[in-house]
Amino acid sequence: MARYIGAKCKQCRREGKKLFLKGERCYTAACAIERRPYAPGQHGQQKTKLSEYGVQLREKQKAKRIYGVLEGQFRTYFEKSDAQPGITGENLLRNLELRLDNVAYRLGLGRSRTEARQVVRHNLVTVNGKRVNIPSYQVKIGDVIEVKEDAKSFERFKQITEVTGSRIVPEWLEADIEALKGTVKAVPARDQIDTDIQETLIVELYSK
Numbered sequence: 724m725a726r727y728i729g730a731k732c733k734q735c736r737r738e739g740k741k742l743f744l745k746g747e748r749c750y751t752a753a754c755a756i757e758r759r760p761y762a763p764g765q766h767g768q769q770k771t772k773l774s775e776y777g778v779q780l781r782e783k784q785k786a787k788r789i790y791g792v793l794e795g796q797f798r799t800y801f802e803k804s805d806a807q808p809g810i811t812g813e814n815l816l817r818n819l820e821l822r823l824d825n826v827a828y829r830l831g832l833g834r835s836r837t838e839a840r841q842v843v844r845h846n847l848v849t850v851n852g853k854r855v856n857i858p859s860y861q862v863k864i865g866d867v868i869e870v871k872e873d874a875k876s877f878e879r880f881k882q883i884t885e886v887t888g889s890r891i892v893p894e895w896l897e898a899d900i901e902a903l904k905g906t907v908k909a910v911p912a913r914d915q916i917d918t919d920i921q922e923t924l925i926v927e928l929y930s931k
Contacts, residue, residue: 779928790819812922813913824858830898830905831887847874869904
């Protein structure tokens with residue numbers, strides 16, 4: 724399965740803001756964007772004014788990087804969202820939020836989406852009692868996401884919950900961090916998605 728394996732801090736610097744791709748490190752002085760708040764590369768410190776297209780493109784790139792999705796898969800999400808009833812941009816964010824790796828992250832089973840994705844890929848998560856190792860798996864209302872029983876004692880999850888135990892869980896999820904499990908209560912409404920994305924710019928980009 725294709726995925727980005729480059730430096731994540733460069734992604735944040737390219738977008739000019741924190742995308743919180745490295746968990747708790749992003750909240751410390753070690754965060755690269757705190758030390759070098761400009762784009763990477765030889766000409767990164769040069770100030771340029773983006774065109775309308777450039778602004779729309781950067782918003783799409785930012786969304787892809789936050790959710791860990793590559794170009795082809797992101798376009799598939801957009802086309803699916805456009806075919807669904809309702810507002811395309813909001814549908815897009817909902818479909819991204821309902822990815823299993825993102826839900827695992829929201830429930831506190833990973834300090835970052837990258838770590839939550841790895842937890843899923845390593846066969847450590849079950850959905851309704853069945854192991855699922857596909858990060859893009861779309862969860863549904865009523866699904867129970869849980870760390871498999873023989874993995875709950877792993878030191879890794881103790882370290883994770885020390886960081887995520889105080890994290891605020893979205894209203895559309897119900898979490899039991901001590902049991903390392905959670906339930907999807909509803910499809911997220913737009914105001915329940917706190918990701919800093921202007922989805923209308925993405926819709927405008929793909930509508931050209």
